[in-house]
Amino acid sequence: MATWAERLAGIRGVLLDISGVLYDSGAGGGTPIPGSVQAVARLKRSRLKVGFCTNESQKSRGALVRELQALGFDISENEVTAPAPAACRLLRERGLRPHLLVHPGVLSEFEHIDTSNPNCVLMADAVEGFSYQNMNRAFRVLMGLERPVLISLGRGRYYKETSGLMLDVGAYTKALEYACGLKAEVVGKPEPEFFKLALQELGLEAHQALMVGDDLVGDVGGAQRCGLRALQVRTGKFRPSDEQHPEVRADGYVDNLAEAVGLLLQHGDQ
Numbered sequence: 001m002a003t004w005a006e007r008l009a010g011i012r013g014v015l016l017d018i019s020g021v022l023y024d025s026g027a028g029g030g031t032p033i034p035g036s037v038q039a040v041a042r043l044k045r046s047r048l049k050v051g052f053c054t055n056e057s058q059k060s061r062g063a064l065v066r067e068l069q070a071l072g073f074d075i076s077e078n079e080v081t082a083p084a085p086a087a088c089r090l091l092r093e094r095g096l097r098p099h100l101l102v103h104p105g106v107l108s109e110f111e112h113i114d115t116s117n118p119n120c121v122l123m124a125d126a127v128e129g130f131s132y133q134n135m136n137r138a139f140r141v142l143m144g145l146e147r148p149v150l151i152s153l154g155r156g157r158y159y160k161e162t163s164g165l166m167l168d169v170g171a172y173t174k175a176l177e178y179a180c181g182l183k184a185e186v187v188g189k190p191e192p193e194f195f196k197l198a199l200q201e202l203g204l205e206a207h208q209a210l211m212v213g214d215d216l217v218g219d220v221g222g223a224q225r226c227g228l229r230a231l232q233v234r235t236g237k238f239r240p241s242d243e244q245h246p247e248v249r250a251d252g253y254v255d256n257l258a259e260a261v262g263l264l265l266q267h268g269d270q
Contacts, residue, residue: 007229007251008268012208013049015198015228016040017189018056018064018080019159020214020236021257022073025058026162029067033235035258037072042261044074048268052080053198053211055154055188055218057124057169059105061085081198083153083188084109087122090187096149098122099141101134120149121176125156125169135175142180150176154188156218160236189215190222199228212260214238221248231260 016022022040023030043050052075056064061082068075084106091098091113099118100110103126121138142148156168173184188194199209206227213219214236223230232242232250235257243253254260 004252004263004267008210008264010208011048011210011229011264011268013051013202013204013210014043014264015051015053015081015195015202015209015211015223016257017211017213017215017219017236018052018054018068020238021212021233022052022068023071024160024162024236029070031162032071032073033256035256039256039258039261040073040075042265046265048264049202049204050079051198051202053189053195054080054082055156057083057106057153057188058103058127060108063105079201081194081201083194084124086194086197087151087153087187088113090151091120091122096120096151098151099138101129101138102126102153103129119145120151122151122153123169123173123176124153126172127166130172135172139176139179142176142182148180148182150180150182150184152184152186152188154218155184155186155190156215158237160214165237189213189218190225192222192226195223195226195228199226210264212257216242216245216248216250220250224248224251233257233260 019025022036023032061080065077097114097118099121101123118141121141152173155170157170158165158168177184209228211223211228211230214233216232220230220232229251231252234255
C-alpha cells in the first residue's frame with residue numbers, strides 16, 4: 001500500500017464536506033465534531049488553499065455560514081460551494097421556472113427566480129415538507145409537462161444529526177423518478193460539475209486537490225471520479241462497512257478531520 005507521503009504528494013488545496021465532517025447539525029445549531037474547529041484553523045494557517053463543498057439544502061448558504069461561525073469555525077460565505085446557488089445559475093441559463101419542493105430555510109436563495117407557470121420541479125431536503133400532499137403536487141406538475149424536468153439538490157440517502165440518522169433528499173427523488181419514469185438532474189455531490197465548480201473557486205486542477213468527507217459514495221466516490229484524491233472520516237454517516245465497499249475505496253480512512261489535517265500537514269507538500 002502506498003505511504004501517506006505518496007498518497008498526499010502534490011496536494012495544494014483541500015475541499016471539506018461540512019455536515020458529518022465539521023459538525024453534526026441539529027437543534028440549537030448543532031455540535032462541532034471534536035477537534036474540527038482547531039483542524040480548520042490549522043489548515044487556514046498553512047499554505048494550502050481551503051474550500052468547503054456541501055450538499056446542505058435545508059438552509060441558505062449565508063445561514064449555514066453564520067451557524068458555523070457561531071460554533072467557532074473560521075469560514076466565510078465565498079469559501080462555500082453549495083447546491084442552491086448553483087441551481088439558481090442553472091435555472092436562469094435554461095429559462096426554467098421551478099415548482100419548489102424545498103425547506104423553508106432555503107427559500108431565500110430562490111427569491112429572484114421566476115416560479116410562475118412551472119416547467120420543472122426542483123426538490124431539496126424539505127424534511128417535514130415531504131408530505132404525501134407535497135410529493136403528489138410535485139408529481140402532478142411533472143406529469144403535466146410535455147418534457148418533464150426534475151432537479152434534485154444532491155442525491156444523498158441519509159445524513160447524521162445530533163438526534164440520529166435522517167433520511168435525505170435522494171430517497172424522495174427516487175420516488176418521483178420511479179413514479180414519473182424519468183431521471184433527475186442532480187446539482188450537488190456526487191456530480192462532476194459540482195466538484196469542478198468547487199475546484200474553480202479554489203483555482204486548482206483536480207489532481208492538486210484533496211476531498212475530505214464522511215459519505216463514501218457522494219464525497220469520496222464523486223471526488224475520485226472527477227480526478228481528486230479523497231479521504232473518508234469515521235464520523236458523521238460513516239459506517240464500518242464503508243471500508244469494504246465493493247466499488248468505492250477511499251485513498252485513506254481517518255478517524256476525524258483533525259487526523260486528516262495532521263497527516264496532510266505532516267506528509268503533504270508544504
